[in-house]
Amino acid sequence: xxxxxxxxxxxxxxxxxxxxxxxxxxxxxxxxxxxxxxxxxxxxxxxxxxxxxxxxxxxxxxxxxxxxxxxxxxxxxxxxxxxxxxxxxxxxxxxxxxxxxxxxxxxxxxxxxxxxxxxxxxxxxxxxxxxxxxxxxxxxxxxxxxxxxxxxxxxxxxxxxxxxxxxxxxxxxxxxxxxxxxxxxxxxxxxxxxxxxxxxxxxxxxxxxxxxxxxxxxxxxxxxxxxxxxxxxxxxxxxxxxxxxxxxxxxxxxxxxxxxxx
Numbered sequence: 001x002x003x004x005x006x007x008x009x010x011x012x013x014x015x016x017x018x019x020x021x022x023x024x025x026x027x028x029x030x031x032x033x034x035x036x037x038x039x040x041x042x043x044x045x046x047x048x049x050x051x052x053x054x055x056x057x058x059x060x061x062x063x064x065x066x067x068x069x070x071x072x073x074x075x076x077x078x079x080x081x082x083x084x085x086x087x088x089x090x091x092x093x094x095x096x097x098x099x100x101x102x103x104x105x106x107x108x109x110x111x112x113x114x115x116x117x118x119x120x121x122x123x124x125x126x127x128x129x130x131x132x133x134x135x136x137x138x139x140x141x142x143x144x145x146x147x148x149x150x151x152x153x154x155x156x157x158x159x160x161x162x163x164x165x166x167x168x169x170x171x172x173x174x175x176x177x178x179x180x181x182x183x184x185x186x187x188x189x190x191x192x193x194x195x196x197x198x199x200x201x202x203x204x205x206x207x208x209x210x211x212x213x214x215x216x217x218x219x220x221x222x223x224x225x226x227x228x229x230x231x232x233x234x235x236x237x238x239x240x241x242x243x244x245x246x247x248x249x250x251x252x253x254x255x256x257x258x259x260x261x262x
Contacts, residue, residue: 002203002204002205003198003199003202003203003204003252004202004203004204004251004252004255006185006186006202008251009030009247009248010028010029010030010031010248011028011029011030011240011244011248012026012027012028012029013026013027013029013233013236013240014026014027015229015232015233015236017179017225017226017228017229018228018229018231018232019226019228019229022176022177023176023177023178023179024168024176024177024178024179025178025179025180025181025225025229025232025233026178026179026180026181027180027181027182027233027236028180028181028182028183029236029237029240029244029248030248030249030250031182031183031201031213031250032181032182032212032213032214032233032237033212033213033214033237033240033241033244033249033250034207034212034213034249034250034252034253035207035208035209035210035211035212035213035250035253035256035257036160036200036201036206036207036209036213036250036252036253037206037207037208037209037211037213037216038200038206039200039205039206039208040055040134041133041134043205043206044198044200044206045197045198046058046197046198047059047196047197047198047199048196048197048198049197049198051119051120053126053127053133054119054120054121054124055124055134056159056200057120057121057123057124057135058119058120058121059116059121060097060113060114060115060116060120060121060122061113061114061121061152061153061155061156062099062111062112062113062153062155063111063112063113063153063154064153064154064155068153068154069096069112069153071150071151072114072137072151072152072153075137075140075150075151075152076090076095076137078140078144079136079137079140082130082131083131083136083139083140083143084123084125084136085125085126085129085131085136086117086122086123086125086136089117089122090115090122093115094115095114095115095122095123096112096113096114096115097112097113097114097115097116098110098111098112098113099111099112099113114153121135123135123136123137124136125139135148135152135156137151137152137153137156138151138152147219147223148219149219149220149223157220157223158184158220158224159184160183160184160200160201161181161182161183161184161213161217161220161221161224162180162181162182162183162184162185162188163179163180163181163224163225164179164180164182165177165178165179165180166178166180179225181221181224181225181233183201183202184201185201185202186199186202201252202250202251202252203252204252204255204256204259205256206252207250207252207253207255207256207257208256212237212241214233214234214237215234218230218234221233
């Protein structure tokens with residue numbers, strides 16, 4: 001099986017945010033020093049077997065909040081027909097829709113998300129499109145020479161990094177905010193995550209990067225935690241990468257490297 005089984009031993013590090021004494025980061029060193037990389041268009045099978053060209057874009061993107069949607073809206077206004085296959089469709093019917101009622105728990109309000117057209121996200125350019133397949137908002141960022149964190153929905157540019165918050169109470173009853181940064185594993189998708197036909201984060205086929213995640217995905221990490229905190233994290237990751245034994249390495253990276261050495 002190319003996808004390693006969860007869970008497995010991981011190494012974590014905690015440190016106080018340099019800019020906020022009440023915030024502590026808890027980061028998964030095993031994931032951040034892995035050699036995972038996005039292989040969309042280079043071996044990605046898509047999360048559903050009958051949609052192999054979609055990557056993880058089949059379901060569309062749920063907006064985190066109104067600011068997230070507004071940022072994407074501004075990027076959408078900059079797209080040209082040469083960059084966006086479904087621009088005319090969006091002009092006639094919009095590019096936002098409400099989550100379908102069949103996916104909601106009882107009492108849950110529908111959230112706003114990118115519209116599904118022809119079975120996948122309206123921003124996904126399909127194979128055969130002149131500018132190439134892939135996210136039109138990602139293409140916009142590349143063409144404009146800026147980070148795709150400025151153009152894509154939050155959930156899209158963050159994946160497969162996962163940021164979570166919780167309040168921790170110390171023994172003296174004081175509290176702090178713990179911000180965890182780690183791997184967006186299958187369970188992060190909710191109950192449906194186990195129904196995905198293929199998933200990349202713990203899949204050996206995707207652990208083929210030339211750089212560790214903390215370097216290759218530095219733009220995303222800086223956006224998630226700020227530049228001062230990222231600088232601390234990067235130093236800790238470099239030290240771990242140089243010293244760690246195989247027991248706490250990401251097994252998908254180890255298996256991928258072992259296979260390439262055979």
